[in-house]
Amino acid sequence: MSIKMxxxxxxxxxxxxxxxxxAPLTDDLNLLESxxxxxxxxxxxxxxxxxxxxxxxxxxTDVHYPVTLGDFIRLYENAPQ
Amino acid sequence: MLPSxxxxxxxxxxxxxxxxxxxxxxxxxxxxLADLVCGSGLRDCLSMFxxxxxxxxxxxxxATALALIELDGVxxxxxxxxxxxxxxxxxxIIVKAGIDxxxxxxxxxxxxxxxxxxxxxxxxxxxxxxxxxxxxxxxxWILLTSGTTGLPKMVAHSLGTxxxxxxxxxxxxxxxxWGTFYDVRRYGGLQVLFxxxxxxxxxxxxDVGESLGQYLDRLAEHHVTHVLGTPSHWRRVIMSPSARxxxxxxxxxxxxxxxxxxLDSLHVFYPxxxxxxxxxxxEAGVAFEVKDRFEGFPASIVNRSTGDVALRIxxxxxxxxxxxxxxxFVGKEASMLADEEGFVDTGDIVDRRGDRYYFLGRRGxxxxxxxxxxxxxxxxxxxxxHPAVRMSSVRSRRSPITGSIVVADVVLKVEPDISSAxxxxxxxxxxxxxxxxxxxxQHKVPAAxxxxxxxxxxxxxxxxxxx
Numbered sequence: 001m002s003i004k005m006x007x008x009x010x011x012x013x014x015x016x017x018x019x020x021x022x023a024p025l026t027d028d029l030n031l032l033e034s035x036x037x038x039x040x041x042x043x044x045x046x047x048x049x050x051x052x053x054x055x056x057x058x059x060x061t062d063v064h065y066p067v068t069l070g071d072f073i074r075l076y077e078n079a080p081q
Numbered sequence: 082m083l084p085s086x087x088x089x090x091x092x093x094x095x096x097x098x099x100x101x102x103x104x105x106x107x108x109x110x111x112x113x114l115a116d117l118v119c120g121s122g123l124r125d126c127l128s129m130f131x132x133x134x135x136x137x138x139x140x141x142x143x144a145t146a147l148a149l150i151e152l153d154g155v156x157x158x159x160x161x162x163x164x165x166x167x168x169x170x171x172x173x174i175i176v177k178a179g180i181d182x183x184x185x186x187x188x189x190x191x192x193x194x195x196x197x198x199x200x201x202x203x204x205x206x207x208x209x210x211x212x213x214x215x216x217x218x219x220x221x222w223i224l225l226t227s228g229t230t231g232l233p234k235m236v237a238h239s240l241g242t243x244x245x246x247x248x249x250x251x252x253x254x255x256x257x258x259w260g261t262f263y264d265v266r267r268y269g270g271l272q273v274l275f276x277x278x279x280x281x282x283x284x285x286x287x288d289v290g291e292s293l294g295q296y297l298d299r300l301a302e303h304h305v306t307h308v309l310g311t312p313s314h315w316r317r318v319i320m321s322p323s324a325r326x327x328x329x330x331x332x333x334x335x336x337x338x339x340x341x342x343x344l345d346s347l348h349v350f351y352p353x354x355x356x357x358x359x360x361x362x363x364e365a366g367v368a369f370e371v372k373d374r375f376e377g378f379p380a381s382i383v384n385r386s387t388g389d390v391a392l393r394i395x396x397x398x399x400x401x402x403x404x405x406x407x408x409x410f411v412g413k414e415a416s417m418l419a420d421e422e423g424f425v426d427t428g429d430i431v432d433r434r435g436d437r438y439y440f441l442g443r444r445g446x447x448x449x450x451x452x453x454x455x456x457x458x459x460x461x462x463x464x465x466x467h468p469a470v471r472m473s474s475v476r477s478r479r480s481p482i483t484g485s486i487v488v489a490d491v492v493l494k495v496e497p498d499i500s501s502a503x504x505x506x507x508x509x510x511x512x513x514x515x516x517x518x519x520x521x522x523q524h525k526v527p528a529a530x531x532x533x534x535x536x537x538x539x540x541x542x543x544x545x546x547x548x
Contacts, residue, residue, distance in 0.1 A: 017514070018523060032294055032321050038313055038451050042482040043528040050529060057481030058342070065319045065346060 366405020
């Protein structure tokens with residue numbers, strides 16, 4: 001499964017668990033308008049660390065926090081696995 | 082500290098500078114502080130509050146601010162009801178605080194069955210009134226904390242202790258515009274309101290149900306200069322497309338551990354802002370502010386009085402004595418709050434490395450998820466209800482988004498009908514999580530569950546918990 005697939009399927013799963021209405025997951029979707037709150041993102045980052053073996057937020061100290069879903073996916077794609 | 086000629090919030094309105102240009106605003110209106118001197122939503126019934134113990138149950142933060150300004154110095158006691166207070170605690174709080182009047186800003190039907198006869202409406206509509214006579218009365222302020230499971234602690238302050246960290250004599254040359262993600266019904270938000278009122282500023286308050294993006298847009302419209310929030314709030318801010326619309330001069334973090342990563346990220350994002358993190362608690366008051374943009378705090382401020390504040394570290398836990406320390410808990414001995422020398426044990430565990438102390442977390446393993454506290458025992462008790470679970474250990478895992486999140490290690494009973502061969506582990510995890518979701522607040526539900534063979538149980542027979 002591609003990194004993008006892993007991320008989007010986790011997002012669907014977490015939205016379902018937390019009863020959140022998700023916006024359509026396009027690359028230019030602003031994360032804060034996705035329907036996920038901070039807690040959802042915290043869960044997402046933790047599960048992605050388990051699944052992909054990396055947490056790019058903690059791995060780089062000068063990380064630029066992602067604004068869109070595309071930014072978020074690229075952050076993981078560019079992180080050393 | 083309050084100047085000696087000011088004894089109530091309303092009193093201070095008439096004596097501070099820049100009065101004409103200063104305002105309090107929410108999403109629909111902006112009220113000039115100068116107008117508040119001569120009237121407010123409660124002014125025509127103010128005399129009925131004389132000597133009362135009042136519960137502030139307003140929903141809108143601006144309406145709350147107006148009620149507080151109006152009632153301080155008139156009522157005997159003000160109890161602030163935070164927005165997320167579970168309804169079932171209300172009657173007990175009303176009894177403990179001896180509430181005899183409730184102030185709301187919407188239909189008060191939900192407060193109808195609580196045995197309090199007097200209900201008042203405080204809206205943001207200003208009704209100018211002429212002179213009025215009310216007997217001055219020093220008001221006791223009661224703030225609720227989320228520090229324990231069950232009923233929140235009721236912390237008693239005075240206007241003097243709540244404003245101890247504010248230098249009201251140092252009026253800013255230019256009017257400051259404050260913004261905060263904190264709620265004015267809690268300690269952090271109240272500090273911002275008092276700073277705005279006493280030290281010559283304006284305050285843009287968050288609306289009920291307003292999104293972060295909308296609030297940032299409004300902060301930008303009002304040219305916000307000073308913005309405060311928890312590290313979790315700030316991590317969310319810098320993920321917002323609206324974050325670049327504001328250009329604060331001053332950015333402050335408190336309420337959670339500010340790690341180096343968020344301090345660095347904020348510096349990159351707002352290169353011209355003074356970025357600081359502060360330590361404060363509802364019980365201890367404001368202890369210190371760290372301005373060097375490094376996490377932790379210099380060891381040199383411990384065991385030495387910095388101004389009026391003294392810090393001490395015993396058993397790795399930070400203790401604070403300050404003029405901002407609360408007077409006590411409602412209905413409990415003063416010794417429950419501070420020791421005989423006046424130090425409050427904050428329960429925050431610190432570790433010294435070189436010439437600095439670093440925060441490790443809360444004593445007793447209390448987990449701070451984006452500013453909300455989680456007691457591991459409460460979550461473990463729920464997990465242990467699942468018939469397949471023998472025991473569990475709930476702990477904190479570091480999160481770059483909310484500081485910490487809750488995760489659980491679970492030991493299963495090895496019984497034939499639930500052995501892993503028969504019940505796939507993914508389904509079992511899902512079942513356990515469902516039990517948690519059914520009876521716990523969202524932030525307390527583990528983000529991940531791991532099945533383990535055994536748990537670390539110390540010599541006391543208690544689960545080993547690490548800060």
